[in-house]
Amino acid sequence: MNRVVKTLLPVIVVHGGASVIPIQFIKEKEQGAKLAALEGYKILKKGGSCIDAVVKAVSCLEDNPMFNAGRGSVLNEAGGVEMHALVMRGDTCGVGGVLCIQHARNPVQVAKIILDESPHCLLTGEAGLKMARKHNLPEESLKYFITDHAKSMFENYDKYKKAVDGIINSKQNELTDEHDTVGAVALDYHGNLACATSSGGFTMQKVGRVSDSPIVGSGGYADNESGKKNKLTGQKPGRMVQRV
Amino acid sequence: MNRVVKTLLPVIVVHGGASVIPIQFIKEKEQGAKLAALEGYKILKKGGSCIDAVVKAVSCLEDNPMFNAGRGSVLNEAGGVEMHALVMRGDTCGVGGVLCIQHARNPVQVAKIILDESPHCLLTGEAGLKMARKHNLPEESLKYFITDHAKSMFENYDKYKKAVDGIINSKQNELTDEHDTVGAVALDYHGNLACATSSGGFTMQKVGRVSDSPIVGSGGYADNESGKKNKLTGQKPGRMVQRV
DSSP states (O other): OOOOTTTOOOOEEEOOOOSSSOOGHHHHHHHHHHHHHHHHHHHHHTTHHHHHHHHHHHHHHHSSSSSSSSSSSSOTTTTTEEOOOOOETTTOOOOOEEEESBSSSHHHHHHHHHHHSSSSSSSEEEHHHHHHHHHHHBBOOHHHHHHHHHHHHHHTTHHHOOOOOOOHTTOOOGOOOOOEEEEEEEEOOOOOOEEEEEEEOOOOOOOTTSHHHHHBBEEEEEEOOOOOTTTTTTTOOOOEOOOO | OOOOOOOOOOEEEOOOOOOOOGGHHHHHHHHHHHHHHHHHHHHHTOOHHHHHHHHHHHHHHHSSSSSSSSOOOOTTTTTTEEEEEEEEETTTTTTTEEEEEBBBBHHHHHHHHHHHOSSSSSSHHHHHHHHHTTTOOOOHHHHHHHHHHHHHHHHHHHHHHHHHHHHHHOGGGOOOOOOOEEEEEEEESOOOOEEEEEOOOOTOOOTBBBBBBTTTTEEEETTTOOSOOTTTTTOOEEEEEOOO
């Protein structure tokens, strides 16, 4: 059941990945995240849906080479790019996810098509691309996705690995590089919630490694009706979570 | 921490899929499930690990054309077979999963190799097959997997669909056919838990549809240390769950 809560202001929250950001990238990353949030917010402000808002915001992050999703994705052990994305809507708890997709400029838009049209909630990259082609979603060659920064992380993997180990061992001073998923969560005027996630995985991952990002409950979760009932209104607050 | 509970008897529980079984298959299915449980139990009785036991039991079900896993898997919309498997060990909570794999005679054994050797916990079919080949795991042509029964369900999809709709709508009297995942859970002499799952998905599924069977927490879960502490011993009972 949709909750029409007219007094609610729409909200969107965007993130560009959880890690220590090299100082030279902080400004551009901040700007990129702000732009993505604003683009999503424009949709919400016009009364648009939270689903469209999170897809728009994550598409912005995917288009921005500063983030590890879409263009800017890190390289796997073969020097290729395999991407993962998820969209979940809180009104129906419907999910669309795609894993190990190549060439799609915006994996999150492929996930949205899977959410809208597939009888299944999670598809492999090839199956996702097949659906995307029916909708003429833009495709790019491998070259488009590879940034100098991703190439440098690939070529300097030992140093990068030290950074990842640093995260695992919580030795913050060893961190020298960034990685991880991007995502957005939103609440619209209609009281609906949605989340979206997109990731290029991590440098030197095996070909065919499936990220947790496109998996419901791992990469993200949105449910209008979860949580404890409000004793006065009888409404549940809803919940949306996003892995960072 | 492994719990050595010498007074414990090892246990294995096996299932061959949750649905109404056509009367003509009941005996063979029962025998198949018993055989699988006994094969797994033999390992446990000798002091072997719960992981080896569940892999053995599920391999038996995969080899048995009566079940929708390995040989006997149902056909997708293209008349092909894509299989999914998961193994999880409760001592480390380590997981190995493979999705949309073709040709591997025993997808659950591929999942076990991923558990043991991959730095990742979930791989696509092609990546899983690459690892399986290094271990000379047996492969088969598509013909091996396709049974007359799976072919008949594919050719009579409308009738089969009615059966699936029947399950969804809980109209038991409309059920005429079986489907679904197989699996096993086990507890060994060392007090360790494990689970394993294998599935051919469902008839006429889209190519590239990812089942929930190979996904940790969806297809199965095993954890030696979960649950409430025993007030006398301080031990936690452990938990293993298996989707059926």
